Amino acid sequence: MSSKFFESLSSSAGGEDTGVGEDEFLARSLASTVWSVELRTQNPASLQVQSRRGEVVAPPQWHSVAMKEDREERPWADLNAEVLAEIFDLLSFEERLTVLPLVCKDWREASLYPASWRNVDLKPWITREVGPVRFRASARELNMDRLVRFVVDRSCGNLRQLHTRFCTGEALDYLAEKCPQLTVLSLCDCGMVQDESAVRLAERCKKIEELDLSDCYEVSSKSIAAFGSKCPQLRHFTRRMVNWNMYKESPPRPRGDMDAFAIAKSMASLKHLDLTSMFSLTDAGLIRIANSCKDLETLDISGCFKVSLAARDLLEIPQ
Template identity: 35%
Template sequence: MDVVEGGSDNEEKREWAELTQVCLVNVFSRLTYSERWKGTMFVCKSWFEASKCPSLFSRFDLEPQFLAVPDSYLWWNSEFENKIDSILRSVACWSDGRLKEIHVRHCSDRSLAFVAERCPNLQVFSIKSCPNVTDMSITKVAFACSMLGELDISYCHEISYKSLEVIGLRCPNLKVLKRNLLNWLDPSQHIGIVPNVYLNACPQDGDREASVIATSMPKLEHLELRFSKMSANGLASVADGCGSLEYLDLFGCANLTSRSMENAAAKMKNLKTLVRPNFYIPRSLFHMERYGHWRLYDERFQTNAFFHI
């Protein structure tokens, strides 16, 4: 590909490949990550070298690519995970420590351990739907990336309360935490896409996670706990420990009553938005032995937990 610069009898042709790296980087910075990765990077050697400039990798965001197509069962296999790991490791290497934001899905402990080594300035870390990310790599990230201000570990069922505790202790500036789970109340939307064994691995320790969040993340302003299995006790601990919360998402939290949410909201003076469960909760989910007939009627039916809140 060439550009013709005319205007005189001696027209001059200049090859794009001969542009300085500074010029190329300036042009590439205006392209999306996908455009660079699938196009410019493979034109020629000089473009490839310019495409690896650290200044182009302060932010790595694959979320638009995931949102552009329907969820696929192919994303949950090891081959796809290996590809994501390879891309993430390359970006972490090329960034030369400048990477501040990561938005990715379906990576594993292998690439995150590398990120922990190479990206000490990480501030926004979003790794959704990662069945092979565990406490091991999250702990490494927590110790290496103390500047974290936003963390999204939604649908990562192998991450436990232990990681949340270390993140809270090692990342004192954390303001945003998204710990949403897959819809265990109506898993039909995931069947055929998410492996059944992973659907059945939905974390059960909602109250313990809530307690850790309350004690180790007092500066949180935004918290998402969709489909958490925490009870009123867990929510009460969050209300007591996270007084700076402005946004709290409890959609799908089937074990909460309207009364417990009202009590919690009353304690959180800075709260601006409270997203309630807002769905029909089947009676079969309730532990009838815990409630007498009238108490069940009073706490569940009267407070509209069976209907849209």
């Protein structure tokens, strides 16, 4: 599934028409995933025999995947679709997309309920699928906008939590337009997201409580200030800069203290702050945060080598 599914996603970068409809797009994923699961559950020795006989040659087509339903009484038979949707919302993205629809008709219907898509973590799937190509492509070329749009549409705008990577400003604009109820948003490695889209998102999604802008190098202190002022319930902020070496073709501009000043000015109610590898953060920025964010319970400045030991001692930060 890895290469074909990822290619169908990444080909949408730049607004180009891929020529693949949503139904066909999902069908390819389901067929390929079902085939992979079937192979993993078989005995390796029997697979070798089947391969020599020419029996294991290709994944089944979507129309050949039977939707089998157990006719016997099921322990969850009395649960209505709304309750099932609440349970399904706890499962992984891939399980909701490729497993639940194949169990039975009731589960398929429940998996399509917006309540099944209120909390979505795309990062494990993206990390696994992108892994083989990540070091063959610039981080700026990876694009998961189509995947984000799919999740937003499935939730019918009821998305509450989203964790994703490799998005552009178009995905943020879509979130801002469709998902005003967002409370948790994690955007990592989004090298093409710029302030314009980030500020627009902050203005539309004012209920955000947890925000992660790690490795978003085109997002500046302007966006940080916007989230701080527009999202009064913001309590968790993460700004880890650990993958800057992926941007060798366009090194990120050092602005650790500028980000720190914006945090101190607009996010005084923070309880948890992570600035891991904020390589240009100095004592001045750290002290400004300490003086303004009085409610901080955790502060991570691992890898901030420009922060002196004296400043750490002054603020009683463990070495």
